[in-house]
Amino acid sequence: MKGLRRVLVANRGEIAVRVIRACRELGLETVAVASDADLDAPHARLADRTEHLGPSDPRESYLRQDRLIDAARRSGADAVHPGYGFLAESAAFADAVTAAGLRFVGPPAEVIARLGDKTAARAIAERSGVPVIPGFTPEGRAGGGGPDAFAAAAEQLGYPLLVKAAAGGGGRGMRVVERADDLRGALASAEREARAAFGDGRLFLERQLPEVRHVEVQIVADGDGRTAALGERECSVQRRHQKLIEEAPSARVDPAGRARLAAAAVAVANAAGYVNAGTVEFLMEPGGQFYFLEVNTRLQVEHPVTEFVAGVDLVKSQLRIAAGEPLDAAGIPSADAAAPRGHALECRVCAEDPADGFRPSPGPILVLDEPAGPWIRVDSGIREGWQVPAVYDSLLAKVIVWDRTRAGAVARMQQALGRFVILGCGTNLEFLRAVIAHEAFRRAETTTDFLERHFTGWQPDPSPRALAVAAAIAVTQPRPAPPAGGAAGRVDPVAWDPWETASGWRIGGPHD
Amino acid sequence: MRAGDRRVRAQVTPSPRDGAGAQAVAVRVAGREIQLRLERLGPTTWRVVDEQGAAHIVRSVEHAGVRWLQVGGETLPVRIGDAVARRPTARRPEGLEVPMPGTVTRVAVSEGETVTAGQPIVVVEAMKMEHVIRAPHAGRVVALRVRQGEQVEAGAVVAELHAAGAAPADATEHGP
Numbered sequence: 001m002k003g004l005r006r007v008l009v010a011n012r013g014e015i016a017v018r019v020i021r022a023c024r025e026l027g028l029e030t031v032a033v034a035s036d037a038d039l040d041a042p043h044a045r046l047a048d049r050t051e052h053l054g055p056s057d058p059r060e061s062y063l064r065q066d067r068l069i070d071a072a073r074r075s076g077a078d079a080v081h082p083g084y085g086f087l088a089e090s091a092a093f094a095d096a097v098t099a100a101g102l103r104f105v106g107p108p109a110e111v112i113a114r115l116g117d118k119t120a121a122r123a124i125a126e127r128s129g130v131p132v133i134p135g136f137t138p139e140g141r142a143g144g145g146g147p148d149a150f151a152a153a154a155e156q157l158g159y160p161l162l163v164k165a166a167a168g169g170g171g172r173g174m175r176v177v178e179r180a181d182d183l184r185g186a187l188a189s190a191e192r193e194a195r196a197a198f199g200d201g202r203l204f205l206e207r208q209l210p211e212v213r214h215v216e217v218q219i220v221a222d223g224d225g226r227t228a229a230l231g232e233r234e235c236s237v238q239r240r241h242q243k244l245i246e247e248a249p250s251a252r253v254d255p256a257g258r259a260r261l262a263a264a265a266v267a268v269a270n271a272a273g274y275v276n277a278g279t280v281e282f283l284m285e286p287g288g289q290f291y292f293l294e295v296n297t298r299l300q301v302e303h304p305v306t307e308f309v310a311g312v313d314l315v316k317s318q319l320r321i322a323a324g325e326p327l328d329a330a331g332i333p334s335a336d337a338a339a340p341r342g343h344a345l346e347c348r349v350c351a352e353d354p355a356d357g358f359r360p361s362p363g364p365i366l367v368l369d370e371p372a373g374p375w376i377r378v379d380s381g382i383r384e385g386w387q388v389p390a391v392y393d394s395l396l397a398k399v400i401v402w403d404r405t406r407a408g409a410v411a412r413m414q415q416a417l418g419r420f421v422i423l424g425c426g427t428n429l430e431f432l433r434a435v436i437a438h439e440a441f442r443r444a445e446t447t448t449d450f451l452e453r454h455f456t457g458w459q460p461d462p463s464p465r466a467l468a469v470a471a472a473i474a475v476t477q478p479r480p481a482p483p484a485g486g487a488a489g490r491v492d493p494v495a496w497d498p499w500e501t502a503s504g505w506r507i508g509g510p511h512d
Numbered sequence: 513m514r515a516g517d518r519r520v521r522a523q524v525t526p527s528p529r530d531g532a533g534a535q536a537v538a539v540r541v542a543g544r545e546i547q548l549r550l551e552r553l554g555p556t557t558w559r560v561v562d563e564q565g566a567a568h569i570v571r572s573v574e575h576a577g578v579r580w581l582q583v584g585g586e587t588l589p590v591r592i593g594d595a596v597a598r599r600p601t602a603r604r605p606e607g608l609e610v611p612m613p614g615t616v617t618r619v620a621v622s623e624g625e626t627v628t629a630g631q632p633i634v635v636v637e638a639m640k641m642e643h644v645i646r647a648p649h650a651g652r653v654v655a656l657r658v659r660q661g662e663q664v665e666a667g668a669v670v671a672e673l674h675a676a677g678a679a680p681a682d683a684t685e686h687g688p
Contacts, residue, residue: 358641360612393640443649
């Protein structure tokens with residue numbers, strides 16, 4: 001490829017693995033980067049070479065622009081792929097990469113900056129004739145209009161509403177406000193959080209729309225001003241404003257709606273001067289009316305569902321566009337021709353406990369067996385014998401399936417999740433299986449409050465057979481002696497060893 | 513044993529191993545009597561034949577007091593004999609544990625401080641998410657075991673809490 005020979009992947013986990021694979025298929029050499037915790041991680045093992053970045057704390061490794069650029073120089077890379085998260089949407093990083101004479105696999109820095117400011121992005125959408133969620137943005141760059149201006153605007157908008165950070169993302173600096181009494185408190189805490197997370201405390205308001213779906217359009221643009229829309233994804237199944245299950249196409253978007261969404265997405269992209277792959281996000285009401293939400297100037301976690309239904313390798317397209325190739329050479333179907341083929345679903349398998357507020361549950365991967373089969377794809381960043389670090393995102397792997405119909409894809413996903421074995425580290429696999437099996441999910445009655453509505457207070461419900469097998473294996477297998485002395489605040493382990501008795505012992509029995 | 517938030521009583525009656533190394537086991541659980549035949553195929557792999565004669569491959573491993581299983585599509589971690597091992601007493605201060613490894617981002621109380629039920633004690637961050645460890649009941653913080661910025665392992669005791677008054681410091685389940 002023209003001018004592209006060796007790519008540094010400035011990320012970790014499943015997305016680094018994904019990018020390395022695409023580079024390989026294009027004949028590009030790959031350089032991984034790894035913190036202390038990741039020196040033996042799958043992405044570091046897979047790459048042609050690995051550059052050590054520094055300590056495990058991401059602020060000292062994956063978020064250090066200087067170290068990433070040094071690593072690129074040292075390894076002779078000529079391009080940098082940022083993946084998603086970390087520095088993927090940092091205009092400063094894109095700028096620094098370019099200034100170092102390297103290609104940034106993503107949009108130009110000024111486009112990232114323009115769209116990264118959510119209020120500026122809203123203004124671009126409005127100017128392009130794309131409906132935006134009714135809201136209020138204070139005048140002036142410095143966050144003018146104090147709490148009084150917000151309160152007056154909130155009365156006009158009506159409650160409930162959302163306080164959002166102009167520099168926001170990932171739910172940070174965002175508050176749901178149900179009543180006028182709570183507005184000032186929410187503004188203060190959102191501003192604090194936004195200032196801490198982004199160094200920018202500017203806020204704006206949006207009306208909270210009830211019963212909406214999260215629908216987003218994949219766009220790809222080349223350097224010659226051609227922009228293609230590759231259909232929509234629906235990502236309404238979310239916890240803590242973070243997506244958990246995604247699909248393409250949306251079961252509630254018809255061809256006419258798809259064309260309207262595509263036109264809106266392309267209009268926003270063109271108005272922003274977009275280049276490379278990106279996603280324009282919308283909220284869609286039951287009647288099909290949609291509103292612009294924001295633009296993600298990077299590859300999305302859920303990009304594989306689009307790859308399945310559009311027949312495109314988005315990462316290879318990103319690399320080809322970064323090398324200066326036009327859309328058709330980058331494998332992007334010509335505009336408007338892209339009717340989705342079949343249906344794809346993605347489940348995010350995370351180290352978290354859905355029965356306890358989705359709290360992280362990092363741990364060792366003692367047994368790993370990933371599902372496989374026709375139209376089952378697993379994008380994974382773990383391996384057996386590896387310790388999942390506690391300092392990074394909880395995403396372990398993504399299971400993506402395709403079938404001709406949504407019902408077929410749901411059945412395939414159910415099977416694939418049931419064959420996914422991860423032991424030693426708590427995961428959300430049981431929860432995902434329960435969601436996929438839920439009637440409302442099968443009927444595609446998915447709005448952004450889906451999990452709150454149907455799964456609040458969810459607890460795993462193991463079958464009697466599974467419990468029987470657990471008890472049988474536990475009791476019949478030789479077991480290491482319990483450690484001497486318990487943790488503080490605990491009574492020492494039992495003095496007798498139930499695993500040495502031959503029969504009749506009741507687990508938990510006499511103590512209930 | 514404990515599976516999720518449930519406590520389950522199981523009665524296991526194993527028979528001697530047969531010539532092939534397999535073992536018949538009768539388990540009474542959830543009001544049912546289940547006959548299984550277990551054959552260990554590898555360090556983490558079993559073949560389990562149920563009453564209908566259907567064979568299932570079961571993957572299982574034990575780690576840090578938890579037995580992990582994947583059986584017939586289900587993944588479950590169970591704690592065996594938990595009621596025996598976890599029995600806080602009224603007289604001893606109760607150790608507050610972190611449920612996950614992470615970094616202590618905030619210590620919200622000082623030693624000797626009197627706290628109310630639900631009051632935040634320590635905040636731990638892992639995987640970009642904050643977890644607040646709260647007082648399970650009113651009492652006095654008799655010891656703080658961590659400092660801000662410190663890395664902690666799952667199960668580490670971050671603080672010790674003495675229950676207010678003479679009430680047992682037992683927010684979890686009792687033993688006998």
